[in-house]
Amino acid sequence: MIGIVDYGRGNLRSVEKALEKVGFEATIMTSPEDLDGVDGLILPGVGAFADAMEALNSGRWIQPLIQFARSGHPFLGICLGMQVLFEVGEEHGEHAGLGLLEGRVVKFPPGGKIPHMGWNTLSHEQPSRLLEGIPNQSYFYFVHSYYAQPSEKHDIIASSDYGIVFPAVVGKDNVWGAQFHPEKSSPWGLQLLTNFGKWVNDYAALSSH
Template structure:
C-alpha cells in the first residue's frame, strides 16, 4: 500500500487517482499508524514551506516520517514535498526542513518571472539512467509541468537524476537510496509524469 500523506498541503486526490489508474494500491492517510503500515510513502505539497512544516509538526508526523525513511521505506516528495526533504528553506524567512537530504531551498533570481509555471523539458543529471530506476524510459526531449518560485540547491549534485532550466539549471528529479523527489507535478504531466509515477511504483513492488 502506498500511503499519500495528507497534511493539508497537497493535490491528494489527483495523485491518488493517477496511482490507481496505473494499477497501484494507494490511500490518503494522516496518521502515524497508517504511515507505519504502508509499504511506501508519498509526500505531496502545494503552498508555503513554513506552513507545511508546521502542519507536519502539529500532526506529530515529522519523527514518524524520518523513522520510516531511515528504516528503508521508499518515499516520494512532489513539488513542495520534495523541498521539505532538505535541511533548510529561505522562503519568506529561514525554516528548518526534514533534513532527509543535504541542501537548501532558495528563490529564483529577481531577473526571472516567478513562479516558474508551465511545461519545461528535462535534462539528464549525474544520477540519470534511462534503463533502470526512477528515470527509466525518460528522454531529454520530455516535458513536465512545473509551478514553483523556489528551487533546491543540493549539496550533493550526484543525487540529481533529472534537471530543468529556467534561466538557471535546477533539480527536477532527485534520488538518494530510498528517497525520491520530483519538483514538478507528475500527476499533471501527461504520459511523462505517469511514466515516472509508474517507475516509482514498480521500484517498491
C-alpha cells in the same frame, strides 16, 4: 500499498487517481499511525515551506516520516513535498526541513517571471530507476517559486532550465523528489509514478521474505 500523506497541504486526490490509473493501490493517510500499513510513501505539497513544516509538526508527522525514510522504504516527495526533504528552506526566513537530503531551498533570482509555471523539459543528469522509459528532454508540469540546491551534486538526477539550471529530480538511496507534478504531466508523469510503484512493489516483495 502506497501511502499519500495528508497534512493539509497537498493535491492528494489527483495523486491517488494517477496511481490508480497506472495500476497501483494507494491510500490517503490522515495520521502517522497509518504508516504501519504501507510499503512506500508519497509526500505531496502545495504552498510555502514554513507552512508545510508547521502542518507536518502539528500533525506529529515529522519523526515518523524521518523514521519511515531511514528504515529503507521508498519515499517520494512531489513539488513542495520534495523541497521539505532538504535541511533548510529560505522562504519567509530560514526554516528547518526534514533533513533527509543535504542542501537548502532558495528563491529564483529576479529577472524571470515567478512562479515558474507551466511545461518544461527534463535533462537527465544520471541514470535512475525513477526515470526508466522516460526520454531525455520530455516535458513535465511545474509550479514553484523556489528551487533546491543540493549539497551533493550526485543527488541531482535530472535538471531543468528556467533562466538558471535547477534540480528537477533529486534522490539518494530510497528517498527521491520531483519538483514538477507527475500527476499533471501526462504520459511521462504517469511513467514516473509507474516506476515508483514498481519500486514499492519490489521493496514489499523483498521485505516479506
